[in-house]
Amino acid sequence: MNSQPVLKVENLRTHFKLSKPHPFAEAPIVYALDGVSFEIKRGKTFGLVGESGCGKSTTALSVLRLVEPTSGSVKLKGTDICQLTRKELRHSRRFMQIIFQDPYSSMNPRTTAGEIIRSPLKILKIGTPQEQNDRVEELIKLVGLRPEQRNLYPHQFSGGQRQRICVARALAPNPDFIVCDEPVSALDVAIQAQILNLLMRLQREFSLTYLFISHDMAVIQHVCDHIAVMYLGKIVEKTNRRSLFLNVKHPYTKALLSAVPTTDIKTKRSSAPLKGDVPSPMNPPSGCRFHTRCHLAEACCFEEDPRLREILPDHWVACHLA
Amino acid sequence: MSNTTNVTSMEVEYRPDRPLVEIWRMFFANKAAVFGLVLWTLIIFTAFLGPVIYSTDPFDLVGAPMEPPGEEFLLGTDYLGRDILAGIIHGASVTLAIGFSATIFTVIIGVTIGVLAGYYGGWVDTVLMRVTEFFQVLPALLFAMVLVSLFTASLYLIVLAIAVVTWTGIARLTRAEFMKIKEREFVLAERAMGARNTRIIWKVILPNALPPLIVTMALGVGVAILFEAALSFLGLGDPNAYSWGYMIGSSREYIWDSWWAVTFPGFAIFLTVLGISLIGDGLNDALNPKLREL
Numbered sequence: 248m249n250s251q252p253v254l255k256v257e258n259l260r261t262h263f264k265l266s267k268p269h270p271f272a273e274a275p276i277v278y279a280l281d282g283v284s285f286e287i288k289r290g291k292t293f294g295l296v297g298e299s300g301c302g303k304s305t306t307a308l309s310v311l312r313l314v315e316p317t318s319g320s321v322k323l324k325g326t327d328i329c330q331l332t333r334k335e336l337r338h339s340r341r342f343m344q345i346i347f348q349d350p351y352s353s354m355n356p357r358t359t360a361g362e363i364i365r366s367p368l369k370i371l372k373i374g375t376p377q378e379q380n381d382r383v384e385e386l387i388k389l390v391g392l393r394p395e396q397r398n399l400y401p402h403q404f405s406g407g408q409r410q411r412i413c414v415a416r417a418l419a420p421n422p423d424f425i426v427c428d429e430p431v432s433a434l435d436v437a438i439q440a441q442i443l444n445l446l447m448r449l450q451r452e453f454s455l456t457y458l459f460i461s462h463d464m465a466v467i468q469h470v471c472d473h474i475a476v477m478y479l480g481k482i483v484e485k486t487n488r489r490s491l492f493l494n495v496k497h498p499y500t501k502a503l504l505s506a507v508p509t510t511d512i513k514t515k516r517s518s519a520p521l522k523g524d525v526p527s528p529m530n531p532p533s534g535c536r537f538h539t540r541c542h543l544a545e546a547c548c549f550e551e552d553p554r555l556r557e558i559l560p561d562h563w564v565a566c567h568l569a
Numbered sequence: 570m571s572n573t574t575n576v577t578s579m580e581v582e583y584r585p586d587r588p589l590v591e592i593w594r595m596f597f598a599n600k601a602a603v604f605g606l607v608l609w610t611l612i613i614f615t616a617f618l619g620p621v622i623y624s625t626d627p628f629d630l631v632g633a634p635m636e637p638p639g640e641e642f643l644l645g646t647d648y649l650g651r652d653i654l655a656g657i658i659h660g661a662s663v664t665l666a667i668g669f670s671a672t673i674f675t676v677i678i679g680v681t682i683g684v685l686a687g688y689y690g691g692w693v694d695t696v697l698m699r700v701t702e703f704f705q706v707l708p709a710l711l712f713a714m715v716l717v718s719l720f721t722a723s724l725y726l727i728v729l730a731i732a733v734v735t736w737t738g739i740a741r742l743t744r745a746e747f748m749k750i751k752e753r754e755f756v757l758a759e760r761a762m763g764a765r766n767t768r769i770i771w772k773v774i775l776p777n778a779l780p781p782l783i784v785t786m787a788l789g790v791g792v793a794i795l796f797e798a799a800l801s802f803l804g805l806g807d808p809n810a811y812s813w814g815y816m817i818g819s820s821r822e823y824i825w826d827s828w829w830a831v832t833f834p835g836f837a838i839f840l841t842v843l844g845i846s847l848i849g850d851g852l853n854d855a856l857n858p859k860l861r862e863l
């Protein structure tokens with residue numbers, strides 16, 4: 248089929264400059280996202296996984312230019328988002344949408360479900376009021392809510408229903424690409440599967456392209472075609488689902504997988520569980536950023552930053568020992 | 570890592586979106602607030618229908634000077650022989666008009682400055698907050714007096730002077746609310762949908778910032794009425810507008826000989842300001858139920 252990727256991210260960096268502690272100090276810089284590249288084909292789901300604070304949300308927001316990336320490029324269907332003017336950017340928002348972790352806080356509490364789902368159509372001036380109205384009705388059914396629920400306010404829904412509203416809102420302008428930033432992490436475990444299945448059904452129906460973010464390996468394994476493991480703003484391992492769970496190479500990925508209590512994951516080498524905390528992205532460790540927590544670390548790891556290398560076909564790893 | 574199950578904790582939190590019915594119920598459960606509402610219903614009734622029912626012109630010299638309250642003049646007459654009751658009734662609309670229009674100006678200035686500072690932040694905020702602080706440290710009444718006495722006193726000027734010295738509170742509150750709300754995720758969601766700043770400010774953030782602003786506006790009406798009374802008392806009121814403040818101001822020299830000429834309008838002002846304060850407090854509790862429990 249169409250082989251041009253819907254999204255192509257190249258060497259994306261986002262550094263946050265914090266305010267100076269005193270007037271003569273250098274402003275501290277958070278290297279939240281530090282050179283990330285990946286691409287996603289139409290109709291596929293690309294997963295980003297990693298611990299809290301490793302830069303997953305920053306990637307999500309940078310890709311949509313909701314925070315300004317420091318450098319790099321993000322090509323959506325061939326156009327570089329980073330080069331667009333504000334007006335052009337607003338215009339291209341109809342092709343890219345986002346679903347947030349906490350559905351309640353991502354909806355204006357003073358508007359009804361119907362108004363919320365309609366808002367992207369209104370903002371982007373898509374269709375006549377009557378057409379917008381019909382579209383809202385269609386979307387409400389599509390995500391499994393009842394038509395009369397459109398007049399209710401966010402607090403009158405359950406967590407799962409709220410996320411359905413957010414899904415409908417993201418779907419409203421008929422986007423090609425949707426970022427799902429931990430879309431089920433705030434939900435009851437029992438509800439998570441429902442929302443995941445909804446997302447996957449919609450993907451098949453509308454050949455949607457997802458950037459799917461989660462810290463939960465089991466969820467990632469369930470929904471993603473390609474997976475990148477992030478650590479301190481960098482991708483340390485990137486491959487397809489099969490190869491990741493079959494040929495896992497990076498010690499960090501292994502540690503993440505060892506925490507998943509499923510049986511069908513074969514970790515070839517034994518791996519130690521993760522110890523300690525993620526170091527601060529304000530002054531990341533020298534060499535391999537993972538060396539402070541890696542049980543395999545050797546002298547070279549402290550000095551040289553391992554490049555992402557293709558070790559097996561379509562299986563990229565950034566580790567000196569892989 | 571983020572919590573996976575605990576959504577219920579969010580559901581009991583402050584809900585700015587509770588239906589109006591519930592807000593009203595809470596308001597009416599508050600006896601003091603209901604008393605304030607009754608007072609204000611009476612005052613507004615007086616302002617609109619009073620002059621029709623009791624048509625004596627307050628400027629007319631209808632009786633002997635300084636006649637004490639009695640059968641002919643229920644609340645007595647002032648030093649010129651003007652009917653105090655007529656003054657109270659006709660002054661109600663003037664006083665309310667001043668209170669409301671000054672509050673409208675206060676809100677226009679305060680909200681504009683607060684929105685710009687809170688939403689845009691950075692140097693815009695720094696500059697506007699310096700200006701706000703400057704106005705805050707000025708002695709308000711003195712500054713209003715200077716403004717009014719520089720030009721010929723008219724109702725418009727008084728209203729404007731009151732707004733100029735009282736907008737800082739609204740500005741600071743608006744700024745604080747905007748700084749808080751603009752960080753909420755639904756504002757990010759709006760930007761993700763391509764919303765412009767104008768929409769985000771007026772249609773998304775402002776409605777969510779409204780409850781505390783409404784309370785402050787209500788109290789602002791009381792403050793404006795008191796300001797007008799103070800200016801009138803000092804002889805800086807509009808001599809052509811028969812407000813309660815004007816009544817006190819014109820009779821203050823005769824307070825020992827005709828206590829009624831200043832006491833009744835004073836009492837009217839007291840009840841009006843008390844009423845609006847009680848309403849404001851009641852609204853505050855009804856709109857932010859969480860605050861009351863703290």
Ligand SMILES: Nc1ncnc2c1ncn2[C@@H]1O[C@H](COP(=O)(O)OP(=O)(O)OP(=O)(O)O)[C@@H](O)[C@H]1O
Nearest residue numbers: 263277279298299300301302303304305306462528
């Ligand atoms: N606007 C900002 N200003 C400064 N630092 C920021 C900002 N946003 C994020 N960071 C920092 O960047 C790093 C990455 O944050 P990010 O939110 O992307 O992590 P995450 O992987 O999404 O984590 P989580 O699982 O907790 O959501 C963190 O150290 C965070 O403190």
Ligand code: SF4
Nearest residue numbers: 535538541548566567
């Ligand atoms: S490069 Fe060295 S420190 Fe980094 S993951 Fe590989 S072994 Fe561990």
Ligand SMILES: [Mg+2]
Nearest residue numbers: 303304305428
């Ligand atoms: Mg995140």
